[in-house]
Amino acid sequence: MGNISMIKFDKTCALIVIICIGFALLLLNQSILDIEKANCNIEMAIEAPAQCNWKFLKYVQSEQELYWMHNIKALQDNVCAESNKDHAIIEDWVHYTTLNLYKKADLSASSSLSKFYFQNNCTGKILTDFIEPLQGLTRHPYYCLKGAEWVVNKDYMILSWNASQKLIEDKSKAYYFDLGASAWDEGAGGASQSWIVTNYEKRGIQWDGIFCWEANFIEPSLVWSKIPARFKHVYHWYNIPVSEVRGHPDSALDYILSVAKPEDFVVLKLDIDNLPVETAIIQEILKDDVLASLIDDLFFEHHVDVAPMHQYWGVPEMPAKLADTYNIFSTLRNKGILAHSWV
Secondary structure, rough: OHHHHHHHHHHHHHHHHHHHHHHHHHHHHHHHHHHHHHHHHHHHHHHHHOOEEEEEEEEEOOOHHHHHHHHHHHHHHHHHHHHHHHHHHHHHHHHHHHHHOOOOOOOOOOOOOOOEEEEEOOOOOEEEEEOOOOOOOOOOHHHHHHHHHHOOOOOOOOOOOOOOHHHOOOOOOEEEEEEOOOOOOOOEEOHHHHHHHHHHHOOOOOEEEEEEOOOOOOHHHHHHHHOHHHHHHOOOEOOOOOEOOOOOOOOOHHHHHHHHHOOOOOOOOOOOOHHHHHHHHHHHHHHHHHHHHHHEEEEOOOOOOHHHHHHHHHHHHHHHHEEEEEEEHHHHOOOEEEEEEEE
């Protein structure tokens, strides 16, 4: 009887041990799964970007732009005569610009245009943006070729139809900053506000903020009477001089840093007819990579000492030459900014 009891007891103990071992194995397997899941989450956190953006890859200059970049110091004193020699390139440039004005066109066959490459850091997709070359006076080439009626014509600029694709997140926003804004449909070289805002609107941009600075006094009622109703709720008007000093309450560059995020689309126009202030603002952009990375497109009229523009600009007090313009725009473009020479 005692032996039978002992056998039963041994079996019970063995069963308990087996159950315990099984339970321990179950817990061990669960722990392994939890660790693997945690590792997977860590890997995903490392591999997946926190925010989807278009990352700048490279800027590729056209052959004509390369020629002018390498020879601008020799060419700048006789710039119109030298520019006019590029007749075939000019006609190619104007042809593709015209195609691009009102709808997206295939610009890949152009021999004159330069281009940018961007990559979506989430999908890997490559985006190509074309831009007018740095050539001649860096404004409409017909001014040298055909005369003064072309001096403020803006149709030489290639505005990208990819602009709206750069708003790749639901929370991405579009901002326009105009430094030297005049009124909505006015400006010494023609309106900047209406031209830029509506051209990007045609390209799918819905503006979340329009910030305009103008030093010359304009009656507020006149300013606001010209703004189309669809933009009034995002329109900000500062009838004061913009400051080139970072940390100043009227620094437009600080506004950009405080408002814009990497996933946003930002356009900046600078033309305040004050060369020292303009130069200081541009230099801030050139030396601040964080600031530069927030600016997608830039428009800037650089006043320099170049003979064909003396009748409009005079001879600037600062000894800036056309070669300086080329250096500024080339540097901006090589930072991934679609930089256009303004009028």
